[in-house]
Amino acid sequence: MVKFNDSHPYAIETESLSIYYGRRRVVEDVNLRIPRNKVFAIMGPSGSGKSTLLRSFNRLLDLYPEARVEGRVKILGVDIYSPEIDPTVVRRVVGMVFQIPNPFPHLSIYDNVAIGPKLHGLCKSKKELDELVRWALEKAGLWEQVKDRLKEPASKLSGGQKQRLCIARALALKPKILLMDEPTANLDPVSTTKIEELIVELKKELTIVIVTHSPRQAARIADYVAFMYMGRIIEVGPADEIITSPKHPLTEKYLTGVVG
Numbered sequence: 001m002v003k004f005n006d007s008h009p010y011a012i013e014t015e016s017l018s019i020y021y022g023r024r025r026v027v028e029d030v031n032l033r034i035p036r037n038k039v040f041a042i043m044g045p046s047g048s049g050k051s052t053l054l055r056s057f058n059r060l061l062d063l064y065p066e067a068r069v070e071g072r073v074k075i076l077g078v079d080i081y082s083p084e085i086d087p088t089v090v091r092r093v094v095g096m097v098f099q100i101p102n103p104f105p106h107l108s109i110y111d112n113v114a115i116g117p118k119l120h121g122l123c124k125s126k127k128e129l130d131e132l133v134r135w136a137l138e139k140a141g142l143w144e145q146v147k148d149r150l151k152e153p154a155s156k157l158s159g160g161q162k163q164r165l166c167i168a169r170a171l172a173l174k175p176k177i178l179l180m181d182e183p184t185a186n187l188d189p190v191s192t193t194k195i196e197e198l199i200v201e202l203k204k205e206l207t208i209v210i211v212t213h214s215p216r217q218a219a220r221i222a223d224y225v226a227f228m229y230m231g232r233i234i235e236v237g238p239a240d241e242i243i244t245s246p247k248h249p250l251t252e253k254y255l256t257g258v259v260g
């Protein structure tokens with residue numbers, strides 16, 4: 001049984017990480033250390049490899065037959081690409097939320113959250129499952145709005161509500177790390193603010209890695225920012241330093257809208 005070390009200082013560490021699709025290398029020699037219980041933002045122009053990098057952190061890349069990973073990724077001290085690791089366990093510990101909210105549209109609001117814990121056999125009774133679903137929906141700031149309509153299909157929710165449902169679905173598996181790939185890119189400003197508040201709240205309990213194209217969003221919620229360009233990490237550091245006084249000219253060009 002793999003033991004993730006909850007008090008390890010780094011949620012994620014990569015060592016000489018390169019990622020290929022076929023023969024093309026799209027992530028190049030990335031060495032990152034992402035501290036636990038922080039919000040870590042990844043920024044960079046379209047096509048720079050942000051989503052690919054994120055997908056290597058929970059072995060979602062395994063689902064892309066043409067993808068190949070070189071080097072190491074450690075989650076709470078555990079090398080997740082070593083042969084004895086079960087990728088489904090990694091995906092439970094490292095949850096993911098995508099740009100386009102993707103709840104199962106025909107499943108009920110309740111079942112969208114309950115399905116993961118059911119599949120993983122996390123609850124012993126219906127009561128325990130009910131409590132977990134409620135807890136996750138409360139955490140995601142959705143409970144009050146849906147508690148009287150849990151049996152309705154998820155398709156009836158608004159865009160912002162659907163995204164919060166996806167967050168609740170991820171939280172129900174009690175992940176230690178949550179990966180968010182442009183989670184507010186398709187949301188209105190009010191829903192965006194709610195998700196940002198939620199992210200700041202959640203970092204008390206878990207580590208968040210978020211891809212964002214918005215320097216203002218990064219400034220509002222991130223502790224650290226990494227700037228990526230053509231598969232490489234160009235610059236990484238405290239969010240306020242990177243956003244207000246980047247050291248590398250490419251970062252500055254990106255932030256001022258010249259690149260990307």
Ligand SMILES: Nc1ncnc2c1ncn2[C@@H]1O[C@H](COP(=O)(O)OP(=O)(O)OP(=O)(O)O)[C@@H](O)[C@H]1O
Pocket residue numbers: 021026044045046047048049050051052053064066
């Ligand atoms: N499944 C795939 N097969 C082959 N190439 C891919 C695949 N997915 C992505 N790529 C290529 O890998 C590179 C990095 O893509 P990725 O999606 O990681 O970029 P990104 O930084 O997330 O961009 P965006 O900001 O547009 O989401 C791009 O050149 C892309 O075309």
Ligand SMILES: [Mg+2]
Pocket residue numbers: 050051052181
């Ligand atoms: Mg992307």
